[in-house]
Structures are given as C-alpha cells and as structure tokens.
Amino acid sequence: MEEYSEKVMEHFKNPKNVGEIKDPSGRGKVGNPVCGDIMELYIKVENGTIVDAKFRTFGCGAAIATSSMLTEMAKGMTIEEAGKLSNQSIVDALGGLPKVKIHCSVLGVEALHKAIDDYNSKLS
C-alpha cells in the first residue's frame, strides 16, 4: 500500500482536539459506516472567529489525521475564512495523502461546512 506521510502518522498517533465541545456554536456530522468514515466536528465561535474546534472520527488513519489537521487549521480562522478552506490545503498541510484517501479530506471539509451552516442557522 502507498505509505502515509510522516505528518499524517504524527497526527494519527497524537491527534489534536479529540472530543466534543459542550454547547458548541456549530456541529457537523458527515459520512456513513458503509464508506467507512464518520466525522463529527464541533466549533466554538466568538466574535465571528473559531476559537475552538474538536472532533470525533470513525475511520482510517487518513480520516483521523485529516480531522486533527482540520481542527488545528480552523482554530483562529474567521467563519468566512473557514468557509473557504479547501480540502487541498489540508492535504498539503499533511504532506500529501495517498490517492485513495483524498476523499477523507473532502469529508473533513464537508464536516466543517456543516458545522458552519449549523452556526449560521442558529444566528438567523
């Protein structure tokens, strides 16, 4: 099998931001057990900025590493910036992903967008 990058393994071994946020500003859950990935993402927003992000993931090494990296990147971003975060930027930050695992990064971004949508819907 194609090897994972060192960065991926680092985040798989010691993932950042595992868990959930009580009373989150937004929550997004994506994936299903058939495809093998389920991601649950929580964000805490203050003054339009993501001040905290946490995740729980059922999935492969790439899915866990992506979730970890994604939450790290999202923290400190404004909602607008986070809404524009691309899966490619996560893949790049992870030092690349095997081709068959790119969908994990897509799923991560979807989870983030869902959490942002959830936050926005609460605002309106």
Next chain:
Amino acid sequence: MRKVYLDSNATTQVHPEVVKAMIPFYEEIYGNPSSVHGFGREAKKHLEKARGQVAELINAASPDEIIFTSGGTESDNFAIKASAYALKGKGTHIITSSVEHHAVLNTCKYLEKTGFRVTYLGVDEYGRIDPGELKNSISGDTTLITIMSANNETGTIMPISEIGKIASEKGVVFHTDSVQSVGKVPFDVQKNGIHLASLSAHKIYGPKGVGALYIRKGTEILQWQQGGHHEQGKRAGTENVPGIAGFGKACELANSQGLKECAGIKKLRDRLHKGIETNVKQIRLNGHPEERLPNTANISFDYLEGESIILSLDLEGIATSTGSACTSGSLEPSHVLESMGIEPLFAQGSVRFSLSIYNTEEDIDYVIEKLPPIIDRLRKMSPVYPGD
C-alpha cells in the same frame, strides 16, 4: 521492538529448508527442462520430483495431474476459463459463491460478459453455502461449479465433500480454490470428488510466483497458454524450476509435519482469541467457530474502522489485515463479511489474525498486551461508540 507477523493468509515466510532446496537451481542445475542435453535432463528430473511431491500432498492419482502455474490467481483463471470454454458446447452456466477470492469472482464476472450465466450462491452467517441450494441451482446447462475450500478472510471451511458428491451426481465439473486449505487441513482431491484444484506455494512456506492446477485425468479443459509443449501441452512456457523445486519441498514439509504443526498453531490461535475476548469488550468472531482453518481468527472490534486498528498494531510491530473499505480501495467493506450478513459498521472493524509455524506464545501474549489500549484509544475517538 518485537516483530509479530500475523498475516500468514496473505503470505508466509519461506521455510529455510525450502530456500535451501531452491538454491541449486540458480547456481548449478540451471538447465531448461525441455532441453535434450544433460543440463536439461537434470532439471527435468527435479521438476518431476516436485510434481510428485505436490501430487502426494493432495492425494492426486498421478503426478501428471499437476500442472505448474505462476500461482493461485493464474490457476483460478486457468481452471475456470479453460474449462468453461471447453464445455461451452454443453452449456454456459457456472455456479460459484458470493465469498470467493477475487481471482474467482472477477474471472466469473469476465465470463458473464462473454456469454456465460453465473449463479452466485449466498452463504449463512458463518460463510458456508447450503449444499441443498447448490443442488437446486444446477440446471441442464450447468457445466462448472467453482467453490473455495476455505475462505481467506474468515478461514471458514466449505462443505467440499458434499459439493463434490453433488457435482459427480449431476455430471458437473467441480473446481475448488484450495489455496488457503492445502497444508492447513487435510485435503484429498480423490475423496472429495474434485476435478480441478488451485494451489499456491507462498501460502505454505514456499516461494511467491509459483502454484499449480490439479486437473483430474479425463477432465475436459482447453490449453491455457499457447506456445511450446510444456506441462503436457496444457500450459506453455519454460517452467520456473527453482520456484517449483521450492514448492515441491514446501509440499513435502506440509505432508510430513504440516498437519501436526497446525495443532500447535490452533492452540496459539485460540489463546489469542481468548485473550482478546477477556481483555476487550464488544468484539465478535467472524466465521465458523469450529469449521475453520486452524490458523485464522477474524475478529470485529465494534464501532471502529479496521485500518486505524491495523495501523496502530503496525506501530507496535504487529502485522495483521482488515476487511475494511479503507484498505480495499473500493470504499466498500469486505464482500465476504457482507455476504455473511454482517452490518457494514461491524464489518469495517474486522481484523484478520492469521498465524504460522513461526509464531510463539510470546508473540500472542505480546498482541494481547498491546491490543486493548489501542482499541480503547480509538473507541474514545469514535463518534459511534456508545460506551461499555
């Protein structure tokens, strides 16, 4: 760090005696077995010796019934296509099972595109076909039954003797992919009414790239590969003499010590299963509890995805495999577990432990020690884990 290899259904470490048996064929006995001169005759002698060793292990009536190939996948392709085409005048219906290795399943799918009809028999919760259903599926145009002897993922053993009986009653050719069972459980082509059997060397401590197809005398089958007159005109191409010599030696070892050693492997396998059961909650064994290869334990860790488990085990030096979607490249969990009716959520968390003669009690205890904290850590991360 300790290294524990528990992926022997994928491949095995070549036995030192097998390595020793192969070396002369790279250094001194390098002749082409088809050549007339002494170099060739010497190679031919050893080629035929290996044929006899393979024949003996599976109780073939004659060494001539063994045709050497490049391995299990080729043997499956050879058996299914070359007999289906040979029998096309009699009928175009093939019966197989839904849990076959891809070498069989994809060959059948290929034949479907070229005018054959294929019935894929379902399996019970343990992964076994129902011989009654097989019988009912046979029609006037059925020419071939291809059902594996034992499953590579779960180790579940198929009722091949009953299948063989039905096949001979109905006058249908019976092929079995016996790559996983030969050398691990008694396997007798004559007693079980088998016409064609696929064999592989590297699953039984032999080299990779060598296998054989057993073809019972009188079985209608086309020439597989066109070229010279090698392998009784059934499979052209200069034989892989070093590999075949190693395969022969591996068969001889399996015949003389293999089954005895398997009793020890089974003990270790059960020690592993019990150890996991005692130390990890919410697990399930996939496959038949008894009618199973002695070296295989396929265990699902509920609410987890398999690749994350095998990756974590790998970091501890432990090699295993999984039926999860993430390693198949297909985004779907194992077709075998799915056919057994196991929900995708639990099929995703399956880990196959397959042992060999090289494993020790220390290996097993090491796995039992390292596994529980891995499962614990991953479950804490899982959004579907409901808690103990």
